Amino acid sequence: xxxxxxxxxxxxxxxxxxxxxxxxxxxxxxxxxxxxxxxxxxxxxxxxxxxxxxxxxxxxxxxxxxxxxxxxxxxxxxxxxxxxxxxxxxxxxxxxxxxxxxxxxxxxxxxxxxxxxxxxxxxxxxxxxxxxxxxxxxxxxxxxxxxxxxxxxxxxxxxxxxxxxxxxxxxxxxxxxxxxxxxxxxxxxxxxxxxxxxxxxxxxxxxxxxxxxxxxxxxxxxxxxxxxxxxxxxxxxxxxxxxxxxxxxxxxxxxxxxxxxxxxxxxxxxxxxxxxxxxxxxxxxxxxxxxx
Numbered sequence: 001x002x003x004x005x006x007x008x009x010x011x012x013x014x015x016x017x018x019x020x021x022x023x024x025x026x027x028x029x030x031x032x033x034x035x036x037x038x039x040x041x042x043x044x045x046x047x048x049x050x051x052x053x054x055x056x057x058x059x060x061x062x063x064x065x066x067x068x069x070x071x072x073x074x075x076x077x078x079x080x081x082x083x084x085x086x087x088x089x090x091x092x093x094x095x096x097x098x099x100x101x102x103x104x105x106x107x108x109x110x111x112x113x114x115x116x117x118x119x120x121x122x123x124x125x126x127x128x129x130x131x132x133x134x135x136x137x138x139x140x141x142x143x144x145x146x147x148x149x150x151x152x153x154x155x156x157x158x159x160x161x162x163x164x165x166x167x168x169x170x171x172x173x174x175x176x177x178x179x180x181x182x183x184x185x186x187x188x189x190x191x192x193x194x195x196x197x198x199x200x201x202x203x204x205x206x207x208x209x210x211x212x213x214x215x216x217x218x219x220x221x222x223x224x225x226x227x228x229x230x231x232x233x234x235x236x237x238x239x240x241x242x243x244x245x246x247x248x249x250x251x252x253x254x255x256x257x258x259x260x261x262x263x264x265x266x267x268x269x270x271x272x273x274x275x276x277x278x279x280x281x282x283x284x285x286x287x288x289x290x291x292x
Contacts, residue, residue: 007046007066008103014061020045021055024067044068069108077110078258083119084138084282089275090151091116091125091141092282097261100133112139129155129162129225134245137164137266137284150274155225160271164220164230165209167263167288168239171216177207180233184226191253192246193228195236202226204233215242217288220264230264242289263288 010027017023021040025033036055039045043052048064079096086092093112095101100111108114116125120143128140128151142148154160184202187194203223210217216239220230228247234240235247242263245254265288270281 007068009064009066012059012061012063012065015059017059019055020053020057020059020063020065023059024065039067039070044070069103074108074110077107081112081115082285083116084285086120087143089142089144089147091120091122091143092269093139093141094284094286095131095136095139095266096286097134097136098256098258101127101130101139104133107133113141116141128152131266132228132231132262132264134262135264135266136261136286137264138269138282139266140269140282147275154271154274158223160269162222162266163268163270164222165265165267165288166218166220166230166234167215167242168218168234169215169242170211171237171239174237177205180204180206180237182233182236184229184232186227189252193226193232195232202229202233204230206233206237 010024012020012023012027015023015026017026021033021036024036024045025031028036036045040053040055044067045053046066047053047057048066050066053065077096077099079099081096081099082094084092084094093116095112100107102113103111113125113127117123122143124143124145126142126148128142131137131139140151142151181200181203182195183198183200184193185196201224205221205223207219208216209219218234220234222229226232231241231244231247235244240247243257243260244262244264245256265284265286267284268281270279272278273280
């Protein structure tokens with residue numbers, strides 16, 4: 001059964017809950033019980049078949065529940081994505097800065113997924129990978145559940161080239177190209193990742209494309225896909241990405257500044273198509289700021 005349009009999905013884990021309402025309250029403690037009860041009353045919580053669930057419906061481990069997140073006064077993102085490719089199996093979009101890929105935090109409708117679902121009328125769309133809300137560039141979506149696993153394997157097995165560009169401070173004391181490997185874990189505050197001692201869990205290849213007086217343009221190729229990996233690695237080297245609202249360490253993220261977007265672009269994706277066996281390449285039409 002397809003996921004209902006604009007709905008989020010959760011598979012309930014094993015737990016001591018007597019009802020689906022109890023389970024959702026425990027799993028999402030930031031949403032109060034009254035809000036969940038109101039969603040049930042308005043048929044905003046559905047079963048796997050897309051039918052409304054009662055608040056007192058019994059829950060079981062592994063149960064699939066669809067629910068509609070609601071954000072009062074959701075901010076509008078005044079930038080638009082560009083569709084680069086659409087076929088029966090794959091959708092490729094060129095995303096602007098500030099637009100989330102999927103619902104999160106204060107964004108539900110103003111996301112790439114919600115916009116594409118409305119534009120294409122396809123409720124089976126699922127992102128095959130993620131890029132940060134503050135990052136611009138390429139995102140690939142699976143359009144067909146039957147072929148989804150084949151495309152997901154490209155990322156899992158590291159059979160896809162992902163090339164990024166970024167502006168950051170010069171690093172004249174380092175020799176390029178170089179490889180940064182480290183262990184990245186969730187930090188404090190909750191929105192920021194950081195490096196810790198231990199077995200590396202992340203790897204990025206870094207080269208210099210252009211040298212200017214105050215900033216250099218870097219080529220970044222993530223071998224792994226940890227959250228905020230490129231931003232953390234560059235900050236750890238002493239060159240936080242230009243206009244990064246999270247790094248270096250800040251007690252709170254900077255508010256969106258549309259005139260100064262994070263200077264990070266997911267520029268290129270290249271892979272051998274698992275269905276046709278032919279090479280494919282997609283390149284972003286967007287550019288970063290020009291530096292003097």
